[in-house]
Amino acid sequence: METRRKIIIPLLLLPFWYLLYHYLQPLTDWIIDSMLGLEKGAHLTEALRFFIFEIPKVLMLLTLIIFFVGIIRSYFSPERTRKILEGKSTFMGNILASLLGIVTPFCSCSAIPLFLGFVESGVPLGVTFSFLIAAPMINEVAVILLFGMFGWKVALIYVLTGLTIAITAGYVIGKLKLEHWVQDWVYQIKVGNSEDGEEKLKLSDRIRFGYDAVKEIVGKVWIYVVIGIAVGAGAHGYVPEDFMASLMGKSVWYSVPLSILIGVPLYSNAAGIIPIVSVLIEKGASLGTALAFMMAVIGLSLPEMIILKKVLKLPLILAFIGIVATGIMIVGYLFNYIF
DSSP: OHHHHHHHHHHHHHHHHHHHHHTHHHHHHIIIIIISOOOTTOHHHHHHHHHHHHHHHHHHHHHHHHHHHHHHHTTOOHHHHHHHHTTOOHHHHHHHHHHHHHHSOOOGGGHHHHHHHHHHTTOOHHHHHHHHHHHHHSOHHHHHHHHHHHOHHHHHHHHHHHHHHHHHHHHHHHHTTOGGGBOGGGGGOOOOOOTTTOOOOOHHHHHHHHHHHHHHHHHHHHHHHHHHHHHHHHHHHHSOHHHHHHHHSTTOTTHHHHHHHHHTTOOOOHHHHHHHHHHHHHTTOOHHHHHHHHHHHHHTOHHHHHHHTTTBOHHHHHHHHHHHHHHHHHHHHHHHHHO
């Protein structure tokens, strides 16, 4: 009975969510123009309009899709992912690891146990890095927000380019034979095998997993959503279009490497950075430059690099940053050329 209720409630809410999403823009305009009576076109007015419209839209998309993605994720525990990758050939292993990174739970704090588990199981170093790159960069939050703000084409572009970077970077790292730059103690440790403890989940357990995913992920990222949209709203209302076009436009040759240099030391997640990227594009930044900035912030986060320092020597961390940053730069220039 409890399982049926947890399935039926989200399905019954779908029409409500659709109607609210469909009429969100007219409702926002009514609040700004009629109820508050603010002057149309003023900087503050347009900043508030952006803020009031984007917050419920983003949170609705996150809540609905994370629930279903959470159910899918219940089929891919770290242990099962590790087993799938064991014994795979190099290039196919890079492809498979990158695809699994999309649906496997991952955050910076889990980088070390995942890395240790993969190494102990005999997963090649390059395959491990393909997973470590794809998992944070191509996550459901990023895809949901990109879909909601830019449409399915940009979301698909982001997924494909992220996969390309993860596969290529992992393959290159594997071919360079950089295992000697892994901390010596890593190869001496034995990670426990939880094969016997892995249970087959019932449907009710997977539904509960979806609810828990919503509570955990939305509970963690909502503040980043608000901050990111607030920053984006300020830029939407006050930043001149010609300023962003001159700094991050397609005609500026240094815009892509500059955006990566700015993005690498920053720390944010998809929920906080995508609303800002939306405004950057609106104000004149090119798509390739904006995507490069976003990938640098999400895929090369400073906390993850600090955590990985415990298992990797500095030359390997620098090689990792350099290879991934080069891939991001190529993607940025490519999409600036195409679009």
